[in-house]
Amino acid sequence: NAGVMQNPRHLVRRRGQEARLRCSPMKGHSHVYWYRQLPEEGLKFMVYLQKENIIDESGMPKERFSAEFPKEGPSILRIQQVVRGDSAAYFCASSPGLAGAYEQYFGPGTRLTVT
């Protein structure tokens, strides 16, 4: 019974490159959430998606960041033209229904380092 899968686990990018982070939710889960953890801080909500829909991206930086959850395949968090301040751990979570009523199950995270 696979949990939430994220890859890669570690990603190193030079400034100006693109970073693509992938998240496969638990089987049967159609709600995906992305969180970011900056050093010495708690996880912060970024975006909530359902299949083919962005429901809430209020926590996403206005530029360079985008997310999708296509009909087939994993959810992708894309960061264009990365900067050092993007270095963080990015966590994906999924739930079987709307997370106000259900707990969220987290993946292991992707640690992004921008050099």
Next chain:
Amino acid sequence: AQSVSQHNHHVILSEAASLELGCNYSYGGTVNLFWYVQYPGQHLQLLLKYFSGDPLVKGIKGFEAEFIKSKFSFNLRKPSVQWSDTAEYFCAVNEANDYKLSFGAGTTVTVRA
């Protein structure tokens, strides 16, 4: 927006000692409360949760937490820790029927054998 405070950044204990980690949140309405644990190299796992009912919640691995509404607190406890409890512990809160979790900064617990 919610804010969640965890009182200790790093706690060091010996095996068999008791553990209590503090968590306070800022929202005055109805909330759901969670404690997550992240063992080294692993994903965040849910230790326990409170949605409603008995404010004393039992979780996995011998952990429990008490919701005290008047104090806006949800402290985590374990009477006797083991070396395997070495991990990072996160308190999280969401407003009832809201999906956005707000997390504390985490407490690193190191248990010495």
